[in-house]
Amino acid sequence: SHLRLSGSITALATPFTLAGELDLDAWRRLLLAQLSGGTGALVVAGSTGEAASLRDAEYEALLRTAVEVAGGRVPVLAGTGHTATARTIEATRRAAALGADAALVVTPPYARPTQSGLLAHFRAVADEGGLPVVMYNVPPRTGCDLQPSTVAGLAGHPRIAGVKEAVSDPRRLQEWLALRSDGFAVLCGDDASAAAAMLGGADGVVSVVSNVVPGAMRRLCELALAGRREEALAWDARLQPLYAFASVEPNPIPVKALLQRLGFGTGLRLPLTPLSDAHHAAAARMAAAAEAIERSLRDPLAA
Numbered sequence: 001s002h003l004r005l006s007g008s009i010t011a012l013a014t015p016f017t018l019a020g021e022l023d024l025d026a027w028r029r030l031l032l033a034q035l036s037g038g039t040g041a042l043v044v045a046g047s048t049g050e051a052a053s054l055r056d057a058e059y060e061a062l063l064r065t066a067v068e069v070a071g072g073r074v075p076v077l078a079g080t081g082h083t084a085t086a087r088t089i090e091a092t093r094r095a096a097a098l099g100a101d102a103a104l105v106v107t108p109p110y111a112r113p114t115q116s117g118l119l120a121h122f123r124a125v126a127d128e129g130g131l132p133v134v135m136y137n138v139p140p141r142t143g144c145d146l147q148p149s150t151v152a153g154l155a156g157h158p159r160i161a162g163v164k165e166a167v168s169d170p171r172r173l174q175e176w177l178a179l180r181s182d183g184f185a186v187l188c189g190d191d192a193s194a195a196a197a198m199l200g201g202a203d204g205v206v207s208v209v210s211n212v213v214p215g216a217m218r219r220l221c222e223l224a225l226a227g228r229r230e231e232a233l234a235w236d237a238r239l240q241p242l243y244a245f246a247s248v249e250p251n252p253i254p255v256k257a258l259l260q261r262l263g264f265g266t267g268l269r270l271p272l273t274p275l276s277d278a279h280h281a282a283a284a285r286m287a288a289a290a291e292a293i294e295r296s297l298r299d300p301l302a303a
Contacts, residue, residue, distance in 0.1 A: 002132070002158075002161070002182075002183050003075060003101060003102055003132045003161045004182075004185070005040075005041055005075065005102075005134065005161060005162055005185040005187065005203060005204060006040060006185060006203040006204045006221075006225065007040035007041075007203075007204045007205075007218065007221040007222070007225065008038070008039050008040050008204065008205060008207055008210050008214070008217040008218045008220070008221045009039070009040055009041040009042070009043060009077070009187065009204055009205065009206045009207065009210075010034050010039045010041075010042055010043065010206075010207055010210040010211055010214060010217075011043045011046045011047070011048035011049065011206050011207065011208055011211075012030065012031075012034070012042055012043060012044055012046075012048065012049055012066075012211060013030075013048055013049060013050075013211050013252045013255055013256050013259055013264075013265075014027070014045070014049040014050050014054065014062060014265075015027055015030060015259065015264050015265020015266075016265050016266060016267050016268070016269070017265070017266065018266055018267070020267065020269065022058045022061060022062070023265045023266075024061060024065060026263075026264045026265040027062060027065060027066075027265075028065060028069060029263075029264060030211070030259070030264050030265075031065070031066055031069040031070070032069065033214060033264075034210075034214050035069070035070065035073060035074065036214075037210075037213075037214025037215040037218060037294070038214065038215060038218035039074065039210060039214045039217070039218060040074055040204065040218070040221070041074050041075040041076070041077060042066055042070060042074060042075070042076050042077065043077045043078075043079065043104055043206060044062050044063050044066045044076060044077070044078050044079065044100075045059055045062055045063065045078060045079040046077075046079035046104055046106075046136075046206075047079070047106070047138070047141065047251070047252075048208055048211075048251055048252045048255070049062070049079065049252075050252065050268065050269055050272065051079045053269035053270075053272075060094075060098060063076070063078050063095060063098045063099070063100060064098050064099070067098065067099035067100065075101040075102060076099070076100050076101050076102075077100065077101065077102045077103065077104045077134060078092075078095035078098070078100035078102075078103055078104065078131075079103075079104050079105075079106070080092040080094075080095050080103040080104070080105055080125075080129070080131075081104070081105040081106035081107070081108070081109075081136065082108070083108045083109055083110050083111050084108070084111075085108070085120075085121045085124050085125065088105060088108070088121070088125050088129070089124060089125055089128045089129050091103075092105070092125055092129030092130065092131050092133075093128075093129055093130050095131060096129070096130040096131045100131060101131075101132070102131055102132040102133065102134055102161055103125070103129060103131045103132070103133050103134070104134045104136050104164065104206075105122065105125055105133050105134065105135055105136060106136040106137075106138065106141075106142060107121075107135070107136065107137055107138070107139075107142045107144050107145075107146050108121060108142070108144070109141065109142040109143065110142070110143060111143075111144075112143045112144050113144055115146075115147055115150040116150075118144065118146050118150055119150050119151075119153065119154065122135055122151075122154055122160065123154060123157070126154070126157050126159040126160050127159070129159075131159070132159050132160070132161035133159055133160050133161060134161050134162045134163065134164055134185070134187070135151065135154075135160065135162070135163045135164070136163070136164040136166075136189065137163065137164070137165050137166060137167065137189070138166040138167075138189060139166075139167060140166075145167070146163075148172065148175035148176050148178070148179060149175070151163065151179060152179060155179040155181065155184045156181075156183075156184075158183070160184065161183065161184065161185060162184050162185030162186060162187055162203070163176060163179075163184075163185075163186060163187065164187045164188075164189040164206045165186070165187070165188065165189055166189030166190050168188070168190045168192070168193035168197075170196075170200070173186070173188075173197055173200060173201075173202065174200075176202075177200070177201045177202065180201070180203070185203040185204065186201075186202045186203050187202065187203055187204050187205060187206050188202050188204070188205045188206070189205075189206050190205075191205065191207050191208055191209050191239075191242075191243045191246065192240070192243040192244075194207065194220070194221075194224075194236075195220060195224050195232050195233060195235070195236035198221060198224035198225055198232075199224050199227070199229055199232060203225075204221060204225075205217070205221065208246050208251055208252065208255050209239065209242045209243060209246050209255065211255050211258075211259060212242070212255065212258045212259060212262060212287070212290040213239065213242065213290050213293055213294055214294075215293075215294050215297040215298065216235065216238070216239060216293050216294065216297060217239075219235055219297060220232060220235040220236060220239065223235060224236075238293065239293075241286065241289065242286060242289065242290065245258075245279075245282060245283070245286045248275075248279050248282070249275060249276065249279065250272070252268070252272075253268060253272060253273070253274070253275050254275055254279070254283070256268055256274075256275075257274065257275035257279070257280075257283040258283060258286055258287045258290060261283060261284065261287035262287055262290070262291065
């Protein structure tokens with residue numbers, strides 16, 4: 001049974017304690033909230049999860065716990081992308097040993113490989129990493145841009161399961177959709193354009209705001225994937241203020257401010273700093289809005 005990825009996939013934030021240690025209690029509660037909200041897959045230790053700041057033992061504890069809590073109900077994707085291919089393969093093998101279902105592999109940051117370098121990188125990780133690979137393209141963070149034409153030769157690889165594209169350009173989306181198949185999912189990496197992408201044929205979204213509104217993102221995805229345009233766009237409009245707030249400072253700073261107000265961990269690790277004071281009032285409003293939206297889904301009478 002090959003991996004089918006679709007719907008709302010949460011790029012999980014990593015909760016810390018006041019002392020700056022991993023908060024595994026908050027992590028378990030966050031995982032359970034995601035499962036009860038209907039999230040379709042979980043991403044552990046991606047960029048939203050502050051992967052670069054995690055020690056090896058912490059990464060293993062996060063992933064092991066996620067695999068255990070998910071219990072096979074939804075796929076668990078582990079962020080394994082590094083600048084060097086050999087290190088990425090090692091990290092992917094480690095994630096496989098810890099029970100991950102797939103690897104989310106960002107284009108090698110900082111190195112700025114050519115398109116043929118990217119092709120060779122992803123082929124090597126798929127061949128040798130031991131897990132299905134979801135390629136992740138986010139040029140503003142990495143300094144390179146994976147072209148769909150480059151991937152055309154990889155989309156049929158038995159261990160390349162899809163792409164997460166954060167460039168929200170309709171033309172780019174069309175190029176990816178031409179490569180879509182049963183074994184190759186096209187996932188939107190940008191909350192604000194996810195409804196349009198799914199209405200246009202994308203399989204799902206790797207979402208940041210679903211950390212705080214898992215039920216709402218699941219609903220949005222259900223409607224968009226069913227082609228229920230009016231209803232999907234109505235949900236999308238309701239969530240737009242949250243999308244906007246999530247990018248008032250670099251991700252995951254704003255979403256972690258919301259999670260903290262909702263009782264899931266506290267703070268970030270340098271060089272990321274907590275949300276600046278100017279945005280605190282908005283954070284309080286958005287956390288309350290997130291709670292109200294989720295409550296309305298659980299209890300229709302509260303709507």
